[in-house]
Amino acid sequence: xxxxxxxxxxxxxxxxxxxxxxxxxxxxxxxxxxxxxxxxxxxxxxxxxxxxxxxxxxxxxxxxxxxxxxxxxxxxxxxxxxxxxxxxxxxxxxxxxxxxxxxxxxxxxxxxxxx
Amino acid sequence: xxxxxxxxxxxxxxxxxxxxxxxxxxxxxxxxxxxxxxxxxxxxxxxxxxxxxxxxxxxxxxxxxxxxxxxxxxxxxxxxxxxxxxxxxxxxxxxxxxxxxxxxxxxxxx
Numbered sequence: 001x002x003x004x005x006x007x008x009x010x011x012x013x014x015x016x017x018x019x020x021x022x023x024x025x026x027x028x029x030x031x032x033x034x035x036x037x038x039x040x041x042x043x044x045x046x047x048x049x050x051x052x053x054x055x056x057x058x059x060x061x062x063x064x065x066x067x068x069x070x071x072x073x074x075x076x077x078x079x080x081x082x083x084x085x086x087x088x089x090x091x092x093x094x095x096x097x098x099x100x101x102x103x104x105x106x107x108x109x110x111x112x113x114x115x
Numbered sequence: 116x117x118x119x120x121x122x123x124x125x126x127x128x129x130x131x132x133x134x135x136x137x138x139x140x141x142x143x144x145x146x147x148x149x150x151x152x153x154x155x156x157x158x159x160x161x162x163x164x165x166x167x168x169x170x171x172x173x174x175x176x177x178x179x180x181x182x183x184x185x186x187x188x189x190x191x192x193x194x195x196x197x198x199x200x201x202x203x204x205x206x207x208x209x210x211x212x213x214x215x216x217x218x219x220x221x222x223x224x225x
Contacts, residue, residue: 044215090156
């Protein structure tokens with residue numbers, strides 16, 4: 001049973017560039033959430049996708065956008081990269097949006113470094 | 116709305132017990148507990164729901180005081196493998212976003 005998979009593992013970009021991160025949810029899960037984790041901090045919620053729509057959004061600018069595909073996989077796009085966007089980006093999947101109290105399962109993350 | 120955890124850090128010897136607390140300023144619908152080892156993804160430990168339902172691991176227990184908007188994670192007879200950073204995560208309602216707590220670093224030494 002494959003867990004949550006994210007790609008790429010590491011990525012180096014320069015300021016102003018754009019990046020796309022990818023996530024495949026755990027088998028049987030239909031909801032994907034994205035988190036940003038700065039070094040030494042807890043994960044911060046970016047947004048959640050369910051039924052190919054953004055259902056919830058945290059306090060992140062419009063430079064952060066996403067998409068969910070019919071097979072439940074998801075992408076996180078970040079435009080006009082800033083030095084402060086350097087972080088570990090985590091994808092979490094679950095069955096349902098949280099209304100049923102289901103746990104989230106996390107991927108290993110993508111380490112994004114901005115030079 | 117970020118939950119506050121205490122203590123920030125704790126060092127234990129193998130076999131000792133520990134309690135990690137999570138406190139929210141808002142009424143809670145659910146509390147999740149995760150452990151994250153350095154350089155790895157958070158791993159689900161326990162979920163507690165308003166009304167008393169719990170889902171999680173056999174060797175870890177937790178409590179959820181809805182009136183005080185607090186949860187506690189109980190680690191007994193700690194093992195070296197328990198080392199890591201523990202995060203609580205909360206939802207104020209079924210439709211609210213998920214907030215991770217401030218984190219508690221736990222180190223178990225021989």
